[in-house]
Amino acid sequence: MSTDERRPEEAGFIFRGKAVPDKDRSIREEGGAERGSTAENTISIHIDEVMHSTAELRGLRGRDALVITEHRATFEGGEEFVFFTDVVSLGDDLIVRELGHRRATSEAREEIAETLRAAVERPLAERVRHAELIVTGEVTASRVLERPSPPRSEHDPEWGIARVAVRTVLKGKKPKGDVEVLFANSHDIAWYKSPKLHEGKRGIFLLHLAGQEDEDDHPRDLPRPIHKAIDPLDFLPADREADVRRLIDQEGGR
Template sequence: MKVSSFFVSLMGAIQWVALFGWAGCARAQAPTNQASLARQSSIVFSGTVSKIGATSFADVPKSAQTLVVRVDFIVKKPSAVSLKKGDDVTVEVKDPSVFQEGTHATFYTDGWIFGSGVAVKELGHEIGPGVGGTTKAAGADEKAHGQGQEQISDQELRDRLNSADFVVIGRVTDIHRWNVPKSAYRVTEHDPDWHEAVVEVQSVLKGGKVKGNKVVVRFPQRNDVAWVHSPKFEKNQQGIFCLNRDQVSGVPMTKLGGHEVNVYTCLGHGDSLPMSEEARVRSFLKAQ
């Protein structure tokens, strides 16, 4: 049976679209997937795999799915997590077969185990240039990731400012442990180890006037997985605080200077910001 040249050409065109058209679509979707992964992840970093089937500290169970990754650049992390360039991180990956020693990748992860080091679980990854391949300049790589993170942070910050009862600029003048009364004590494996920070308010960016120019901020001192996103404060720390009336500890009032005052919490990622963010915070609040 003869097959017309037109039919052969048509079938060839269909195959070309199937092979290359879908690949083009997949490439077009990649930025969307990347942004979605970044939003879902609490810790995002680029790094180089140094060990396969190993861990970076003893508390982490070793398996075929665990990798040790040397951090090259931090894209996103909670302020409470101590992680910097050059640190070794344990990553539990979904498919270890795609990695080898020397593989460079960006890891989208969630916190897993925190102790003498950091261990995370992979939500997704992007493989960079292979071993021996041409790598981008570190500055260009960091700039690209930084721009993506800034967009995410902007949205997170807007949401946080919208939901805050107060936004203040202040300085921590005192830190002390809060002795939980028996009526509020709850037995839990995620005990927060509540502490209180007395913050001297220097400027109110959102909310009413603060009595006595001081507020009490109750915060979890423990780096448990349940509280990993919560800021930890130090005496003389200066910054911007996004505060909500305490609905977590079970005791929303405390004594300050002999007076009964409201207690506030500052529990989420982005609730405590450095002074370098003041212009951005003021800009977003002005636009509300």
């Protein structure tokens, strides 16, 4: 499969490297049989840089990977490539299956790095795009609303309302005074990643109108429209402000 047919971020393990001739010779001499592969469709590649991986794979720089590929001859010249792969086996021998490759020119590496960065940021970019109001500030008070009896669900969010003192408006119309924000106080599995907006919480708030995305994302008896912050990305530490500003600028440029 060529890289034109598959987005780079869809490969589980992306790295830059080149063939290890001596190890290729030993693979041929030993028959090269590994999980259905043969000497003709495997090649040993030294990993010079890990560009995309899971947390478990980030420390593999400097190791050799046995790559199952249909393009062995392409890599035997010692040229450096970026490999788009999925891991077959992670043990004494690292075995990966090639999904695509590109010559590791500086232009290609920059393009791949930008594509991967955009993929990582895509969920946050979506929250930024749909937020009605984005502010920096601090929670000065919060209270948990009375729960319905019996709860409407075993995963009851235990709704609360936080009062946020706004310091800076990054997106949207500047509010008059503090902003009230609905949040889920529950630590149930359905809500434990949702921001807990208690007094002293300080950072960046990505605020959405309750009921705008889902009719069940707020108490049904609220007397007025209210902002909410219930997605894990709706509250960010203050040091992410530059990232949020950049995504807002990108949104404005579309």
